[in-house]
Amino acid sequence: MTAVTQHSGAFTLTVGEVAADAGVAASAVRFYEQHGIIRAERTAGDQRRFDESAACRIRVAKVAQRVGLTVREIAEVFADLPADPRPQDWGRVAEHLIAEAEARTAALKAYLGEMRSGAKLCDL
Amino acid sequence: MTAVTQHSGAFTLTVGEVAADAGVAASAVRFYEQHGIIRAERTAGDQRRFDESAACRIRVAKVAQRVGLTVREIAEVFADLPADPRPQDWGRVAEHLIAEAEARTAALKAYLGEMRSGAKLCDL
DNA sequence: GTTCGCCTTCAACATATGTTGAAGTCAAGC
DNA sequence: GCTTGACTTCAACATATGTTGAAGGCGAAC
Numbered sequence: 001m002t003a004v005t006q007h008s009g010a011f012t013l014t015v016g017e018v019a020a021d022a023g024v025a026a027s028a029v030r031f032y033e034q035h036g037i038i039r040a041e042r043t044a045g046d047q048r049r050f051d052e053s054a055a056c057r058i059r060v061a062k063v064a065q066r067v068g069l070t071v072r073e074i075a076e077v078f079a080d081l082p083a084d085p086r087p088q089d090w091g092r093v094a095e096h097l098i099a100e101a102e103a104r105t106a107a108l109k110a111y112l113g114e115m116r117s118g119a120k121l122c123d124l
Numbered sequence: 125m126t127a128v129t130q131h132s133g134a135f136t137l138t139v140g141e142v143a144a145d146a147g148v149a150a151s152a153v154r155f156y157e158q159h160g161i162i163r164a165e166r167t168a169g170d171q172r173r174f175d176e177s178a179a180c181r182i183r184v185a186k187v188a189q190r191v192g193l194t195v196r197e198i199a200e201v202f203a204d205l206p207a208d209p210r211p212q213d214w215g216r217v218a219e220h221l222i223a224e225a226e227a228r229t230a231a232l233k234a235y236l237g238e239m240r241s242g243a244k245l246c247d248l
Numbered sequence: 249g250t251t252c253g254c255c256t257t258c259a260a261c262a263t264a265t266g267t268t269g270a271a272g273t274c275a276a277g278c
Numbered sequence: 279g280c281t282t283g284a285c286t287t288c289a290a291c292a293t294a295t296g297t298t299g300a301a302g303g304c305g306a307a308c
Contacts (some may be wrong), residue, residue, distance in 0.1 A: 016254065026255090027297055035295090047255050056155040056239070063235045067228045068192035071295070088211040090246065098196030101232050106189045107283045111187045112218040115180065122214065124181030140284060150285090151267055159265090169274045171285055195265070 009084040011041040011049040016091070021055030022062075036075035037061050039083075053085060060097070067101040133208040135165040135173040145179030146186075153182070160199035161185050163207075177209060184221070191225040 018038075020024040032038050033048065038057050039050040061074045069077075077096050081089050115122045136147050142162075143150040157172065162181050164172040185198045193201075201220050205213050239246045 014255075025297070028295090029132055030256095031296060041303080043255095044256095045255080047304065053246060060235065060239070060246075063232050065295095066192050067225075067232055068190050087240065091240065094240065098229070098233055098236065101191075101229040105222070108187050108191055108225050109222055112182065112222065115184070116211065116215060116218065122177060122184075138284075139286095149267070152265090154286095155266060167274080167285095169285085170287095171274065189265095 007049060007100060011051050013050040013052070013054060015048050015050075017057070018050045018054045022058035024058060024062070029054075032058055032061065032071070035071045037071065051084075053081075057081075060093075064097050064101075067097075068104055069097070069100060073100075133175060135175050137174040137176070137178060139172050139174075142174045142178045142182070146182035148182060148186070153178075156182055156185065156195070159195045161195065161202060175208075177205075181205075184217075188221050188225075191221075192228055193224065195219070197224075 004117060013021075015026045015029050029038070029050075030048075033040050038050060040050050040054075044050060044076070060111040061071070061078075064074050064077075065071070075120045077093055077100075078094070080093055137145075139153050141203070146153070153174075153232060154172075157164050158198045162178040164174050164178075167173060181202060185195070185202075188198050189195070189202075201217055202222075203220045204217055204220070
């Protein structure tokens, strides 16, 4: 007797449900699927069905976009996530995203610091 | 007798010179001027002439774009820079940009941390 | 077994960030 | 004072990130 607990791996959510969960438009959900941020199965009638992680991926993607990552880059980071991600899988992805954000901030700081301390200041 | 030292404030550089200094295409230099990242005077013959800070502003803008700031946002930050910016003016701008980058990274960390520790994990 | 809301695709539009090319002008060196 | 390379504008194109609308199909509830 298999557990009925339907957790991740069950592709049951419609585009509209995921959109509402993630706080984006349905068109955006389709866009993210086309670009590999989320994955879907199809019903017999060709409608998309998403699993529970879809809205989460989208929310993370929106925050990651704010630190300069492109949709393509985010999709590449998410490629690390198995179909049914465990918390440690999310942990790895989180570390990856944070490291990237910090690297970019470090690059900004380095450039500005160089400007400030360099013999040849930018403006002066 | 005024000093001949031509520092910032002298609008003498052509589009091509600024482009070469900043490591971007001439078309990008015109784009950044249109969008308020840099300012230009015009010759009698209507050609643009930039000051020494132009290439610097562009380089800073490129790094700032990597941490998720839009051209419009960068232009707003640069609005703080007087025509002939002193090091402390650049310092203020630098602090502003770094603070913005760190705020966005903090938002990313907060969201990911919440996901990890929240009772309702994203995926599980 | 019909209805009605949500789903499908596809193309057009919208904004951000640029690049390219055509047609013509400017300016610096010879 | 010509020549020539770099400049001008403007429109079209290109890519990223979506939204909107038309025309039609699916599915759950009654």
